[in-house]
Amino acid sequence: MFSTELVVQTVISGVMIGVLYALMALGITFIYSIMRMINWAMGEFYMIGSYLQYALVALLLGPDLWWLAIPISAAGVFAFGLVVQWSLLKPIFRKPPEARDDYATVVTLALLLLLRSLATGLAGPNQFSPGSNLPVVMVGPMPLAGARVAAFVFALAALALFYCLLRYSWYGLALRATSQSRIGVQTAGIDVQGVDRIAFGVGVALAGLAGALLAPVFLVYPTNGLITTVKGFEIVVIGGLGSIPGALIAGVLLGLIESLGAAFIDSAYQNIYGFALVLLILVLRPTGLFGERGREA
Amino acid sequence: MEPALETIGLFKRFGGLLATNDVSLSVERGEIRGLIGPNGAGKTTLVNLVTGVHAPDAGEVKLGGQSLRGRGMHEIARLGLVRSFQVTRLFGNMTVRENLMTSFLARRDKGESDGAGQTEGMIALTKLGPLADTQAKKLSGGQRALLQMACGFVVPANCYVLDEPFAGINPVIKDAIIDMILDVNRRHRATFLVVSHEMAIIRRLCQQVTVMMEGRVAAQGTLDEVARLPEVIAGYLGKALE
Numbered sequence: 001m002f003s004t005e006l007v008v009q010t011v012i013s014g015v016m017i018g019v020l021y022a023l024m025a026l027g028i029t030f031i032y033s034i035m036r037m038i039n040w041a042m043g044e045f046y047m048i049g050s051y052l053q054y055a056l057v058a059l060l061l062g063p064d065l066w067w068l069a070i071p072i073s074a075a076g077v078f079a080f081g082l083v084v085q086w087s088l089l090k091p092i093f094r095k096p097p098e099a100r101d102d103y104a105t106v107v108t109l110a111l112l113l114l115l116r117s118l119a120t121g122l123a124g125p126n127q128f129s130p131g132s133n134l135p136v137v138m139v140g141p142m143p144l145a146g147a148r149v150a151a152f153v154f155a156l157a158a159l160a161l162f163y164c165l166l167r168y169s170w171y172g173l174a175l176r177a178t179s180q181s182r183i184g185v186q187t188a189g190i191d192v193q194g195v196d197r198i199a200f201g202v203g204v205a206l207a208g209l210a211g212a213l214l215a216p217v218f219l220v221y222p223t224n225g226l227i228t229t230v231k232g233f234e235i236v237v238i239g240g241l242g243s244i245p246g247a248l249i250a251g252v253l254l255g256l257i258e259s260l261g262a263a264f265i266d267s268a269y270q271n272i273y274g275f276a277l278v279l280l281i282l283v284l285r286p287t288g289l290f291g292e293r294g295r296e297a
Numbered sequence: 298m299e300p301a302l303e304t305i306g307l308f309k310r311f312g313g314l315l316a317t318n319d320v321s322l323s324v325e326r327g328e329i330r331g332l333i334g335p336n337g338a339g340k341t342t343l344v345n346l347v348t349g350v351h352a353p354d355a356g357e358v359k360l361g362g363q364s365l366r367g368r369g370m371h372e373i374a375r376l377g378l379v380r381s382f383q384v385t386r387l388f389g390n391m392t393v394r395e396n397l398m399t400s401f402l403a404r405r406d407k408g409e410s411d412g413a414g415q416t417e418g419m420i421a422l423t424k425l426g427p428l429a430d431t432q433a434k435k436l437s438g439g440q441r442a443l444l445q446m447a448c449g450f451v452v453p454a455n456c457y458v459l460d461e462p463f464a465g466i467n468p469v470i471k472d473a474i475i476d477m478i479l480d481v482n483r484r485h486r487a488t489f490l491v492v493s494h495e496m497a498i499i500r501r502l503c504q505q506v507t508v509m510m511e512g513r514v515a516a517q518g519t520l521d522e523v524a525r526l527p528e529v530i531a532g533y534l535g536k537a538l539e
Contacts, residue, residue: 170402177388183350184386186370187379189403189449289320 010263011144011256016144016152020210020253023155024228025235025247026162027206033179033242034199035089036097037104042232043225044115049077049208050215050224051119056264059129066130070154070212077208081201088195119219119222132216148203151213158209159248162202166244175199179242205230227271234274238281240291250289254275299362301326301488302378302456307346307356316342318512319355325488329478331493331503331520335533337510340492344460347490348380349373360456375403381445381462389434393425393444396433400452412451419451423473439470446474450481456488457481463495471498478502496520508532519520 024046031039039045058070089109092103132147166172177185178195186192210228216226235254239246254274261273279287301325305319313496317339324330332340345351347358349370358365365373388396397419401412420429421444428436433444439508442462457478461478475498477535481487493499499506509522510532516523523529 020513128495173395174402176391176395177402180390181386183370183382184388185384185399185402186454187348188399189371189374191369191371226426 001171014256014259018252019155021231022251024232027203038109041112043229045204045207046211046225049211050220053212053215054130054220073212074209078190078201078205081204085197085200128220147216238287243290246290303359308354331499331506334509339512379449380458384508387433393467394429439466458490464485
């Protein structure tokens with residue numbers, strides 16, 4: 001029963017879903033590393049991305065143009081993120097830093113409830129599926145759902161683009177500098193509020209992208225962001241809060257563990273395996289695989 | 298001519314502590330002014346008010362005649378005022394070269410050079426070459442202080458506010474920093490306000506010093522003049538300066 005074929009297939013599907021989880025975790029950790037706040041409404045940005053994708057495919061572009069809908073959905077979530085930072089978060093950052101965490105938690109939790117209720121109010125508690133007319137892809141003898149393969153390829157491309165911009169562009173330098181010292185970067189003449197706005201937009205756009213990519217797989221409904229958000233936070237704990245390589249590696253690790261556990265232990269407990277890993281990490285290495293113990297403000 | 302840097306009646310209160318109490322001072326273009334005083338005299342608060350970290354409760358700061366009221370730290374930095382911190386504010390996980398390159402971030406928006414040449418020049422000048430690709434957090438305290446100065450000097454500014462640039466640094470790096478200050482001062486007529494407890498260095502750099510005590514400007518003049526004043530000696534708990 002432990003055939004090589006099954007093992008390989010399980011590993012491939014684990015890595016593929018892991019990369020999608022990593023997008024989510026990267027968004028959480030990126031916003032934290034720049035703004036020092038947790039965005040608890042991350043799953044709702046995922047949800048908005050999935051609704052945008054569904055609306056574009058079902059009402060406007062048609063299923064053949066699904067690939068065009070994906071960047072448009074992500075861009076829509078990015079733009080919404082800019083508005084949220086400008087209207088709700090920027091005022092918080094005028095307060096002294098001690099109060100910031102508390103305010104940010106309250107504001108993003110309120111946003112979570114508001115957006116979920118809005119989705120239910122506008123589109124009802126229904127499940128939608130943008131469908132996928134992508135053919136099944138054969139990797140050797142193994143069939144893989146076309147929508148999953150497409151989501152994996154898109155996610156990899158987005159991660160590569162994100163990495164290159166962060167590593168090699170001037171704006172990437174400003175972002176990295178801001179994550180190290182918010183005071184220091186202002187001394188260099190950088191407007192941290194502007195950096196915050198872009199970082200928040202990019203962070204939630206990563207969630208929106210995951211939502212758009214997974215819409216045909218995990219469907220579209222008001223609370224569909226919950227599971228991926230929980231996974232996102234699991235990954236952040238495993239990889240270390242604020243660490244970008246940590247988010248990527250832990251994302252793939254979580255995907256693998258869930259997939260292997262489901263295949264070889266029991267698929268009913270798929271969501272438990274990740275939490276077991278989280279507990280193990282918390283016992284052995286509380287800062288996560290790549291986390292740092294305390295940082296300068 | 299307008300003074301390069303001027304503060305007019307600055308007040309700043311933190312809870313029950315009046316950290317600066319009606320502080321007015323004026324520094325001419327090209328001057329290196331020393332700012333001395335016992336611990337807790339309000340020197341760092343003054344520096345924070347000048348550079349926009351805190352907003353004054355009353356009074357105002359002018360840079361080259363232009364009011365800085367309502368401007369944030371980054372806007373003041375863009376007007377050509379560079380500061381250094383008592384505790385170095387480097388970007389720890391970034392390399393020495395990347396730290397220097399951040400000084401050009403604001404410049405790039407104005408379509409000026411990307412600073413690659415100046416960055417390499419500064420690495421050579423500070424002899425940080427072998428460490429250029431080392432993360433800043435792995436440097437020694439002195440090297441960090443030197444790098445912080447280098448970040449401030451790689452893009453020449455009009456005005457520098459240096460908070461304790463010499464504290465806890467070995468004499469060789471101290472001399473390197475002094476040379477950099479004098480060089481930028483001479484070549485660009487840059488103005489300096491230097492906070493330091495090291496009287497020997499203040500004597501070497503500054504024609505004029507301002508003495509702060511308990512939030513007020515207690516005296517101003519040459520170091521030798523102020524060192525003779527009874528209130529200054531009293532403020533330093535009866536010890537003569539040095």
